[in-house]
Amino acid sequence: MPRLAGWHRPLLFFTAAMGVLAVVCAVGLVADDRVLVGAPIWHKPLKFSISFVLYGLTLAWMHSLxxxxxxTSWWAGTVIVAAGVVEMAVIVGQVVRGKRSHFNQETAFDSMLFQIMGSTIVVLWLAALLLAVxxxxQPLAxxxxxxxxxxxxxxxxxGLAVGFLMVRPTPEQxxxxxxxxxxxxxxxxxxGGPHLPVTGWAATGGDLRVAHxxxxxxxxxxxxxxxxxxxAATRVPRLRDATVRLRLVWVGASGWxxxxxxxTWQALRGQALTRPDGLTLAAAGVLVAAVAAGIVVTLTRSAKPSRVSAPEVVG
Incomplete structure (x- = not known):
């Protein structure tokens, strides 16, 4: 792990601010009994602030590598911070007004705010793409x-791009x-219909937020x-082989x-996460079997474990 001094500072400050906002939103859940689109009005900003804590901290660490x-990475991270600040300002501002932030076309002002949010997400996605490139x-040890x-x-x-699927008008709209x-x-x-606890995901139909x-x-x-x-390579000899670890990462990435x-497929078919049909269960079974087979094949076909200890991650 690189020293904290090498992490992206604007992203770290943003992460800290989102942590504070998460506490404020948690208090809002208790102190404010307003309900919006079937959920406590502070539920959405709470989820977004927690998500931004994880997202910002991860990107700040990746920058340090x-x-x-x-x-270029510093500028990309700073753009992500700016986009995140605008996004949260609109979400919290609409909560204060008692209005929904997403998909809102009730007035010209509400529509403008949602269009601003859409633009910031596009900018954020492009900046994240640049960081991925x-x-x-970047070579690592x-x-x-x-x-x-x-x-x-x-x-x-x-996963971030799934959000673009959400802005499509529904047949009813x-x-x-x-x-x-x-x-x-x-x-x-x-x-706003029946939903799962904590997450707020739809309980009777598909929900693209699951894939997101x-x-x-x-x-x-x-x-x-x-x-x-x-x-684990310090205790499991087989994992001291860098090739074995690499293959296991590829298996894990394929499974994820x-x-x-x-x-995503389940949600687009209008199916709730907790109510999979036979086809979804069969696909899930195939996926689990494929991942398990990949792990077994990787561990059994690998050469004799190397006596070289696992390298440390360096930036």
């Missing part, structure tokens, strides 16, 4: 960790002139897998990508 293109060009970061960035970009909302999180059911969540958190899951393998594709 770069020895090439650090200036820099990470692909441990190949498994390098590829975990790269693949996590790619799947994370795909198209059937109404001057619909007050354009776009939705849910598929097959209206937003799974895809974006590849940014944390895959690097964590690589780091666990590096430290498959899960992302599965929940």
């Amino acid at each position: 770069l020895t090439r293109g650090r200036r 820099l990470l692909f060009r 441990d190949r498994a960790t390098a590829w975990a970061i790269r693949l996590g960035s790619v799947v994370g970009l795909a 198209l059937a109404v002139a001057d619909s007050p909302a354009i776009g939705a999180h849910s598929v097959g059911v209206p937003d 969540f799974v895809g974006m958190h590849a940014l944390q899951a895959l690097p964590l897998l690589a780091l666990v393998l590096v430290y 990508t498959g899960l992302f594709a599965l929940v």
